[in-house]
Amino acid sequence: MYNEKDINEQIAWAKINADVLRSMENPRKGYWLAVLICVLMLICAAFAEYIQYTTGMGPANLNNPHMWGMYISTFVFWIGMSHSGTLLSAILHIIHADWRKPIYRFAEAMTTFSLMTAGLFPIIHLGRVWNMYWVLPYVSDRGHWPNFRSPLVWDAFAISTYLSASMLFLFIGMIPDLAICRDNAKGWRKKLYTVLSLGWMGTDRQWRNFRKTYLLMACFLIPLAVSVHSIVSADFAMSIMPGWHVTTFPPYFVAGALYSGCAAIITLFVLLRYFFRFEEYMTTPIMEKTCKLTFAIAMVWTYLNLVEFCSVWYGHDIYNKEVLIAKATGPYAWVFWIMIFCGSVVPFTLAVQKLRRHMPTMFVVSLLLNLSMFFERWMIVAPTLSMSHDPHQWDIMYASVVQWAIVFGSFGWFGLLFLVFVKIFPSVSMYEVKEMVFHRRRHLVNEEAAARFHRRKDDSQTTTGEPGLEGA
């Protein structure tokens, strides 16, 4: 039905440079407004954290059964979000899906920034934040070490590993682009890019090592991403609490993470495409492919959800079962059903070609998907704490203003980081788009040559890439 190309392979390389560099210049009023909003959100969070720091965890409405609240669920949410970059960049890189090229950069940035956001939450939720470094194994005369059996220590290790690996991945992948920026910038930017591009000249030696390094990084990033979210799930699964002590949690968390990551990519895809006029790079077919991928992951997530419910149901562990029933019928039922609806029903819009080509719809849908994912994390953390073994301590908890302010502010923090990023760094990978264009053009030329050779008339169908899903 729609036979567009992923990208117009005739696009001039100079135009690519110009388009992307243009996006980094002269912020418009809207940009400053967005920055202002983000800063204000951040101020909310800072104020709330100030209250919490000075008075204790009480204002967050945490209490005896609910020792963890939305901080931890938001932590899981952001960690999940961080899997987008890994998925789009590393996995698709390894399987040579070249349509990732125009959109992976911002996905990777998202990975890094959402990790930087996620990492704040376990710290914020500590009762004694000022002692957070005790989790790290450092040498002291007291001979103290952290308890390496604790999943929270695993978290600390995993997040720092993941953060450094994904930052390196983002950075390495950006070096050739930084060199482009360096060659086109003036003033402080020139200095900045000169330092950051590390003297990139595009020599064949640099390219060779670059390609290998990038591949190695990607190879490590994939198991790392899986392990990170498995470890995050271990925060729950390693406990004995009903509803947490679930063997399917690691894959469930990973699927949820990829899901929310994809959904967030769609959101940012639409925003960047619209605001930076990247229509030529972030094309509808690429959107379609992303949507299809998201749909597939959504179905995996749905399946794992069902598996979890079924295993609880057939396992007949009374405490587990009680929590499951309470999730669906108890005080948090509305959250649960919104999660199920938005997470398992709404994604079917992604299967409809007409809808997934409609950017505003996809924007709304992706927000709904992320809402579902946010609720999913809440449904993991809260009901178990509310309804665990001891009925005497059953309780219902909703987050207080302080908690909400900090969670709200975390979106501002993420937004701010992202806004700064898009104006300082190229949010579309120029060299890779060039590569994509180069290879597709070459492919096209070869195809044409072959066609001429075989005297085929009809060569209009033989564009590169996959054709659209016929009449979905």
Next chain:
Amino acid sequence: MSKHCVMGLFSDFDEAFAAISDIRKTKVPGVSVDDVTLKSPIEHPEIEEVLGERPVHVQKFTLFGAIFGVTFGFFFLAGAQATFLVQPQGGKAVVPLPSNFVLMYEMLIFFAVWCTFFAYLFLSGLLRKRHTLYSEKVSLDQVGILIDVDEDCLEPIKDLFKRHKALEIREEVLR
């Protein structure tokens, strides 16, 4: 005899490719394909067809990092766990392997990734003073060929570049 360095800029990769294969074929005395450097805005792995295979060693450092990470991880964790004055055990192992595996895994990746990164910086010759013979057009859309030659070979190379429709030729005397 002073050494010279010449750079020719070409409008596309095919031209550059042809130029290098010419260098290889013509066998100008004192000019070796090993002295040729290709500067391109994107990667051209196919250039090795004419430049000859040039090995990459990054993965060895990665392997080292991985092995170091996992062994260091084990000894570090076990050592730390054994030095707790009071063992928080409750009948469980002092050095619990299953949970240590998790951290060893993380440390494996941590060290592997960082080793890769530093090996990359080192092996690809980054973080060094930039060559003066660099055209910003290389980062745009042109392909450059950089070659170190003796003074007497300078002209043949230039001719060769011109023959291949080089858009621009620059040269520099190396000390």
Next chain:
Amino acid sequence: MAVNKQNHKSSSRLKLLLEKRHIWFAMLSIAAVLAVYPFVVMSSSSSAPEIVPPGGSHNGENVEQPIEFPHNTHVKDNGINCMYCHTYARRSKVAGIPPTSKCMGCHKVIATDKPRIQKLTEYWEQKSPPPWKKVHDVPDFVHFTHEKHLKRFVFDQDFPVENVKEVCAFCHGDVENMTVAHKVKPLNMGWCKTCHINNGGPGDCWACHK
């Protein structure tokens, strides 16, 4: 600088290096050395009944006391036992500051002309003990007890009680030669812990923290 040439050369040298087997041994030995360092940090001898005095030193501040009490005069010149004044040490967790009456017991007649003694007499007459400043202060969550340390190092060892100052000096330093006592040992947790390891003290956190 012939960058290009240089690059090639260095890379070929590296190539040589990388192909040599022994590089692996070198690398792994670095790894092994690094890996055992937690063991090294804590290594020390095993517990034994004999006394291993704690080491360590600390450069204490000069604390300004209401009366500059000369420990040296009392301990060194006059040979007064520590526990004569700090009388609770063997019976309680705190060693205690001597009551003013104890000071006055002697100083009603001895050295009454010295300004410090006159100041003390002033306090005595005002019926308020001098507001001594605490020099050896551990955090409130540390429950140190003098009683048990004296039992371990003095009474269980049949250590002559008249020489108790040598045991006191473990933590309080050479008070004999001080005027106003000041801190000469770190009194921090690592220091305490080292001594506990050396002398077979309890390793349970709840031994000190409750």
Next chain:
Amino acid sequence: MSGKIDRRNFLKIMGLGGAGTALGGCDLPSTVTLEEGKEEVVSYLMPEEYVIPGVGVWYASTCAQCAAGCGIHGRVREGRVLKLEGNPDSSMNHGKICMMGQSGVQAHYNPDRIKTPMLREGGNLVAVSWEKAVGAIQEKLSAANGDQVAWFTGTLSGHQAALVSNHLEALGSRKHYIHEPINASVWQAVNKDMLGEAMPRLRLDKAQMILSFGADFLGTWISPVHFSGEYAKFRKQKRRGLLVTIEPKMSLTGANSDLWIPAIPGTEGVIALGIAHQLVKNHSKDMSSLPASVQGLINKYDAATTAKIAGIDEKRIQRIAELLVERSPSLVLAGAPVEGQAKGYASVAAVMLLNQLLGNIGQTIESQGSFPFNQLKAKTGGTSDLFSFVETAKNKQLSVVFFYGTNPKFTAPKAMEMDSALNDVPFKVAISMFMDETSMAADVVLPAASYLEDWGTHVAAYQPQQTAISMQQPLMEKLYAETRGFGDIVLDLLKVAKKDVYSAFADYYAYLKNAHAALPAEYKEAGMTDGDAWSAALQKGLVNVATGSMSLPVKPVSFGDPAPADSGGKFAYHFVPSARLGMWDGRHANLPWIQEAPDQITKVVWDSWAEIHPLTAQKLGIKNGSIINVESEHGTAKVQAVLIKAIHPDVIAIPMGQGHEEYGRYAKGRGANPLKLLNPVKEETTGELAMYATRVNASPTSQKEVVVRLGASDTQAGRRFVVTVPVEQYQRTEGA
């Protein structure tokens, strides 16, 4: 005792240095708190004997948190009393202690204590010196006619009681009002008539079965700690004792019964007679010695009639009678709900009649024996003195009244017009630790020392197997220099009123020591000096008293028909101002531990509430947590509703204790005072206030609040938390 001020200084500085806060706010503990020369360490001026800093010492004394008089041990360290525990030497509590006793330290260290004497000047109470306050009192006393002076106290015993009596005697007055809202006065009156002894000794440990008509002996009845210990023995007998409770609202005793039967307050007498009927008709118990009127009543209440009036299944009544016969000896008790009726005396007498019929008297109800020191005996009271006080005051027959250990302004029902009665007394002296409602209304307030800083002796009204005079001694120096012990205050009054006798004693301590020395020789071990004996008594915390053994003669008591007469008119529900262990009559409402300790049955904290049966609530449109108006003829209380099945559907209960208008930061303005709603109905025979005779209506308001309580679930949701097994299994494995 040297250097008072220094010792207190020592406490405050060094003591708190030791207790101090641990984990400084935002500091890194290891780096910042290791400091030199920052903290002061204060030494003694003179060494205190027995005091080793850092070592806690236990001293014996007597608890004064309620009138039961348990022996306590107080842990004293660095001159501060830190914790109270039971005195193992006391046969009252055998080293055990209840929550109120534990909280004694909080009364002692309460931040709202009165620190100086106060005198009303120009409508306000202002701080004055002792001389001025005492001068004002003496001025009024000398102006007053002797008979116009009165003491208004709670239960008093020991030498304090003797001093008060002597003071009144010296002034020529006989007006000693004694008021305890939580009492057993009617029961005592019945006992007096029936057994010749108001407070017989109850042998719970010997009883095979206890049938309690609202006598909350585990919670609030007479001597709860003692009875709790006895209860444990009762349960652990070879054949496990059986406890049946019949009461309108579940008390702590009811919560521990094998069978709990809700009853409409006022019908207990009828139920007792119904059981008596069964005993006589089916179990051939002899009633021939009873008065004819009583025989008539027994004949009247056959199972069917009883069941109709009391709303209890006939079979239940028959079964209880059966059990009482089967498990002999038994013990039948009557508590506040039985007493608190217009026909309370008859109801209690009907209940006690069961003991007579079952032959429990002499078995589980024993004589206390004769206590040799009549003046030291406990002066107990109930609520009847409220009526007489109000009446006397309104007749302007009182000019000076001393208040101590009671708070009638708080505990008297509104309809009794206590406020105006107090206004009619021209000069009121309150001796109190706290500014309670009565103190606020007084003209002179004298700050009392707490019982942990004061001397005294106590002889509890109820004495266990070993009768004793309990010693009360200060566990620490006075917290506030300006407070004085109660004994000292009365002694000072007596030094004026009866100079010749009392001027010999320097203070109350000297008086007590002298009194102890005057005890007969058998109270001291052979060869002991008076001083040694005194020290021994203080060390033990009590002086055991030999009482002659006596048998209890049973005298038949005649009483009227206990059946309730009134229908309550437009007020449909019976009102129960229930007593809580802990809060007691409200005297402990200012103790944070008591406020935060959940009510034993509803588990509500920090508030008062109305207990309503869910069926009733449904009928009235009340939900759990609704704010409701409980309305009686004389007032309305706005409280939160707590739906609970452990109450008779026709009953609405509000616990006593809250609703203070004064009384410090923890008590003030919290909840509602149910006593204010009561109708001023008198018990017909004894003149006590019929506390359970009020009828109320309840109506919901639009407000609703979260019920602040401990615990979320009322059931165990299938968990094995508290597993209940039938007694047969217990007997197979452990009993019999």
Next chain:
Amino acid sequence: MSLENLLGNWSQYRKGHEEGGFHDYKHLWGMAIDLDICIGCNACATACYAENNLAVVGKERFEKGQAMHWLRLERYWDQNELDHPAQGASFLPMMCQQCDAATCEPVCPVAATYHTPDGLNAQVYNRCIGSRYCSNNCPYRNRYFNFYSYYEDSWPEPLNMQLNPDLTVRDKGVMEKCTFCVQRIRVAKDNAKMENRPVADGEAMTACAQACPTNAIVFGDYMDKDSQVAKLWKKHQVKLRLTKQNKENPELRGYRIFEELNVDPSVMYLERVREEV
């Protein structure tokens, strides 16, 4: 030291598995609570407040579930009662069960909670960073967190003079829980050690057991075979280190709560008895 420690602990671990873990303990403090004679009077809970410097939080914070009662007295009604709870209420004193295989211990990131050589489940306040994982992983929900700096308003002067100097007053951000009155155990052990004798039964006594008017709470050393608590455990055929008790007489009343979770609690409850009338 360290290697020795490692090997020593390793063999202890192996031995632990063979013989039931706790055999190397010098003491193992345990409790037996007879629910039949527990009357639910709250004396134990108040004694705990008095002994352990527990903060009074006030109504608002109690409502939020931020109370600090280390020992709570749970009250349950029969599930199948009709109009009235005819057999009264069920009371359950619930404090930290001092599990031998405590679930709180392995999850603490900084090892602030650990197992002492006395078989107690320790909480070191000054090491705690407040991650609250331990509380989340406690099936009994018996760990309490300092959500505020309670000491600031819980003990207005001079109430603070009552504070027990033998244990720390906790500040905000710290987890706390029942310690089986470790400071009292400590005093008993110290006294015994100063006199070079073993700790006598009843010498170490928790505040709750001390206060209990009916003696329903019995506390003592499980390793001392003559102690009251050890005898009770033996009498009721309840053993440590078992997920499921193999009682010769299954009708004996002893049981442990959540035994099936394999946490191995050190508190044995005796079933409540009621007579059907």
